[in-house]
Amino acid sequence: MSGQRDFPLPPPPKESRSRRTEQIGAGVGAGMRIIGLLAALLIILFWCSGITMVQPNEVALLTRFGKLVGDTPGDHVQPPGILLALPYPIDEVIRIPVKEEREVAIDRLQLGAASNNATALDPIRDGYVLCGDQHILQTNVRVKYRISDPVAFHFQADRPEHILKEAAAASIVQTIAGWNAMDTLRLQRSTRAEEVERLPIAVRDSLQQRLDQLGIGIQVSAVEFREIIPTPQLAEAFENVQSEQIHIETRKREAEGFAARTLPKAEADRYTLVNEATRFQTDVTTKADEEVTLFDKVYAQYLANPELVWSRLYLEAMEQIMQSVGRLKFVAPGTRIVISPKSSLEKSPSVVSNPAKEQGP
Helix, strand or coil, rough: CCCCCCCCCCCHHHHHHHHHHHHHHHHHHHHHHHHHHHHHHHHHHHHHHCCCCEECCCEEEECCEEECCCHHHHHHHHEEEEECCCCCCEEEEEEECCCCCCCCEEEECCCCHHCCCCCCCCCCCCCCEECCCCEEEEEEEEEEEEECCCHHHHHHCCCHHHHHHHHHHHHHHHHHCCHHHHHHHHEEEEECCCCEEEHHHHHHHHHHHHHHCCCCEEEEEEEEEEEEEECCCCCHHHHHHHHHHHHHHHHHHHHHHHHHHHHHHHHHCCCCHEEEEEEEECHHHHHHHHHHHHHHHHHHHHCCCCHHHHHHHHHHHHHHHHCCCCCCCCCCCCEEEEECHHHHHHCCCCCEEHHHHHHHH
């Protein structure tokens, strides 16, 4: 057995080789068809990748090779809905949430944590605002805004929110510089026209004017002062001033209340006195006019018949005297009457007899 030798196998027949070649060719053909289908599917997916859905709270900007699609400014903005676009990088769809209200924080105008215990302010490190009466305050503000012009918002500036923060800080500093500290802390002041001007509205108007000049497509909806307080170095002095201001306002309200109670009473008394004086004047004037009229009539009769008028006047005067006395005493003619103070008090005059009758013949 050890002496046997191994011989190679004989080659397969020609029919087996041709069959294997056909099988290999069929497999390669099937693989190429699958690759073709996959390539076609990828091409279809590639060309359909540009189709997108724009949400109801946003609009879209379509750029083709970096240029906006559309002939007019109105055509540049694509409304919500299905947007047919070419695949990237041919077309690029930029979504702009125009109906979303955004908010940015302006916190650079307040002190840092390291400055609360410091005895002095660092103008470089610490943020603050300076009032018109040279008081120093710190504030924390929130600005709410919407995108009003999508094209300007995306293409006018690289970082529009950063520009918004800088413009808001500048508007806050500039506006508060024209207000005193107490009005700034109350966030309102009274104008000369007796109108109330509110600090958030004044800052919003100033900020909107700046943004309109820059043209970055932002509409400010509100400015909220989350905090506005004096710096820790001046807090005690501000508390003292505010306490005195409250005391002054309290005394002022008390004085106004006293005036409100006293003035109506004084007006009523004045009205009563004026009416009484007017009525007295009317009565006196009327009586004087009546007396003048009566005198003129009596005087005309006196000129016509003096003796008759004189006698009538005498009788009327005696009648009035007789009506006014309390008790009457008749005295005989020729009797002398002496009226002493005591008798005048008693309304009974003393009667002295006629001396001629007392002497006798």
